[in-house]
Amino acid sequence: MAVDVPGLVALVVFYVVILVIGIWASRKSKKVEKTCAGSKSEVTIVGGRNINILVGVFTMTATWVGGGYILGTAEAVYSPSQGLIWAMGPPAYFINFLLGGLFFAKPMRSKRYVTMLDPFQHSYGNSFTTALLIPAMICDVLWVSCSLAALGGTMSVILGLSSVISIVISAAVSITYTLLGGLYSVAYTDIIQLCFIFVSLWLCIPFIVLNPAVSDVSHTAFFNQSNDNAWLGELKLDDAGKWVDEMLLLALGGLAYQALHQRILSAASSAQAQITCFAAAIAAFIMGIPSVIIGAMATSADWNQTAYSLPPPYERGDAGKILPLALHFLTPPWVSALGVGSLAAAVMSSVDSVLLSSASMFTQNIYKKILRKQASEKELQGVIRVSVLLVGVVGAGLAFLEDSVFSLWIVSGDLIYCLILPQLICVLHFSCANTYGAISGYIVGVVLRGLSGEPLLGMPPVILYPGWREKNGVITQYFPFRTISMFASLLCIPTVSYLVQLVFSRNMLATSWDFLGVFSKRKETEEEEIPVSPEMSNSIRNTKL
Template identity: 25%
Template structure:
C-alpha cells in the first residue's frame, strides 16, 4: 500500500471514532443505548441489518470459497441471507408487540427465569465468539496491508470497535453501520467486482478460463451446503445481534421489509464475491494461502486511492459485525443476568454505565481469545453451532406450540448445549455432527418433556 491508500484507511478509522463520540449525545435513555430508540426507517434499517449480517468472515470467506470451489462459494453468505429473510417472513410477526431487548427476555417471559438465564449464557457465548472472528479478521487485514505485527494489529482493530461501542451503544453502532454499509456496497459492488471482471477480460472469458467444476452450483458439495444451512439459516433466525437490530426499526412493517431486503442483498453479495474469488484464481493461480485471495487480488489490480477504499470496505464488514456482536453479548449479560439476579433496582443511568463496563470486559476477553485462536472460520463455525444447536428449537417451537412447558425449554437448552460441547471434543470443532446432534437432542427433549408434563399457560 502506498501513502494515499494508508491515509484513506486511517481517515476511515478516525471517522468511526468521531461517530462514536457523537453517539454519546443520542444515548440518553436505556432504550436509546440498547435499541437506538427504535426509530429507524426502512433505508437506514436495511443498511444496518445488512452490515451486521455480513462480516469479515463472510467477505473474505466467500472470496476464498470462490477461489477454491467457484460459483458455489455463494452458498456461504446466501444461507445467512435466506435465514434473515425467513425471520422477516415467519418470526417478526410472532414477536410483534413484545417489549423486550433480547431473545432471552422473550424466552424468560414464556418459560421462566431459569430458561432466561441459561439461554442468555449460551447466546452470550455465541456472540462473543462472533466478535473473536471479526477481531481475527481485522488483525489479519491490518497486518497484511500496513505491515504491522499481527498481535498489535488485532489489538488496534478490536480497540477501535470497543471504543465507539462503549461510548454511544446502539446509536454509535447504528451511525457507523450506515457509513459501513455504504462503504461495503461501494467497495464490493462498484469497485472490486467490476474491476476484477474487467481484468480477466469479462465474464465470458472468466467462465472459459476457470475449471468447468467451478461453474457448478454444487461443486462445494452437498454436505457443505447442508452444513451452511444448519449453521447459518437457523443461526441467523435466532441470533441476538440480529434480533437487537430488528428491534431498532420504528415499526413491524419496516422490520419485515428490511429483513427480506437484507436477505436479498446478502445473496447478491455472496454471488459477487464468489466471482471475485474466481477472478483471483485466474489472475493469481499460485497463491500459497487462498484465504488471502481478496486482499492479494486487491493489491494486484486496484489503483491508489481505490485500493484504500476497498480495503476500508473489508474493515467495514469486520467492524460492523464485531460491534453488533459485542453489544449483543453485553446486552444479554446486563439485562438477563445482572438486572435479574444481581442488581434488580438499577436506574436507567446505572444500566447504561453497567453496560459500558460489561462491553469493556467482554472486549478485552474477545481480544485475548482472538490472539489465542487466530482462525476465523473455525471460530465462526463454533459460534453458530452453539447458537443453532441449543437455542433454535426452544425458541421457534415455543413461538408456534403454546403447549411447550418451561421445564421442557430449560431441559432442551441444557441438554443440547452439553451434547454440542461433548461432540466438539469427540468429533472435532470442524465437524457438522455437533450441530446435528444438538438440534436432534433439543427437539427430542423439548417434545418429550412437554408431552409428559402437565400443560401450563404462558408466563408473560
C-alpha cells in the first residue's frame, strides 16, 4: 500500500503544533516553579495545585478518551457478537467520574496528597506501598501499549504508514513534551487534542452517512433473516455475568488510576476537584457518541461497493480496525486524514498522562521517601524524566506485540480493579483498616485473580466458575470472576483489620506478637500525645524529687 503523502504531511503538522504547545506550556511551568510555595517536583506532578476548572476538565476527559476508548467503542458496536449494548466505554466512564467526584475527590484533595499512593504510605508504610506500585505501573505500561497499538493500526490502514514508524514517532512526541513541562505540558496539549478529536470525528460522520455504500441504519439495528450483524446487539442471559464483570471493571477500576487522582490533586480546592469530575463525566460520555455512530454506519455499509470489497471486515478479523477502515473507505481522503489526526490526538492525550502518572508515583513514593530521602529538587526532576522515558520505551515495545485493542483495554485494568481499588476504598473510608488487613486483602486479590486464569496470557484457570466455556482448547469465564476477586479483597481488608485490632486491644495477644508494629507504634504515639495538666505535672515533679 502506497503512503498517503498529503495525509502524512497533515499528521506531521499536527505533531509539530502539539510539540510547540507542549514547549510553551513547559515555560509556563518554569514560571510557576518560581512563584509556587511548593517544591518543583510538586509543580511537575500536580501543577502547583492551581490548574483551573476548564483546563482540569479538558485534561481529565482527554486522559480517558484515548485510542482504546474511541477504537474499542466502534469495534464493540460493529462486532457481530457484541453491538451497542457491549459498548461500555461511554456509560462506564460517566459512572467512573461521577463516583470519583462523590467519594474520592474530597478525601484525597483535602489532605493535600501528591499521588494516589500517599495515603497508603501514611497508613501502611513503605513496604506495602511498594507492593501496590507494581500493579499500578504494570497497568500504566499496558495502557501505553494499548493506545500506541491502536494508533499504529490506524495509520497503517489510512496512511499506508508502517505501524512501527507510527508507534515510534507518536511515542517520541508524547515523551518529549511530557519530559519538558510535566503536568502543565500534558494539560495544555490535552485541550488542543480533545478539541481536535471532537471536531474531526463529527466532521467525518456526514460523509459516511451520505456515502452510497451505507444504507439506512434502522435496517441493520436488529437481527433478522437477512441481517446477521445487528449494531444494537443483544445480551443473552448466559453472557450477563461477563457483561456485568466488564462494565464494573471499566466503571469502578478507573477510580484507582493515578491519572485520575493526579488531576483531582491538581485542583485549587476540594470543591473544584469535584466539579471537574462531574463535568468530565458528561464530556467523556459525549466524546464516545461519534464512535458509536461510525460503528453503526460500518455495520450498515455494503463493503463490496468500496475498494475494500468482500469479505467484510469482521470476517477478515479486522473488527478492531473498523473505525479507521470506515474513515479510509467511506470518506474522501482529506477527511480520513483528519480522522487519523483525531486518533493521534486521542492516543497522545492518554499516553502523556500515563507516562507522567507512573513517573510521579515512582519518584514521590519510592525514590523520594524510600531510596533517597535527602534527594534535591534537581535530582527528583531528573528521576521523573528518566521514569517517563523508561515507561514510554517499554510501553512502545509492547505495542508491537498485541493486535486486539479491546482485549488490551480490558486486561490493562484487571490488576488495578482487583488489587488497588479495594485497598483505596478501605484506606480512605474505613478507619479500622490496618496493615494486617491490607496485606490479607492483597493476597486474596492476587490469588483469586490468578486462579481465575487469563487466556491472553496463556494462563489456564484453576477455579472454574459457573457458565465457563471452552473453545479450541481455551477456557473462557463468563462469570464475573474479576468482580468476585475485587469484592473478596474488599471484604477481607476491614474484616481482618477489625479482628486483629480486637485481639490486641483486648490483650488476647501480647504486643510482642505485633510483628508489623501497627499497634505497638500506635500505643507509643498515644502515650506521647496524652495531655498533662499543670497540677499533674507538679505532682509528677514532686514525686521525682
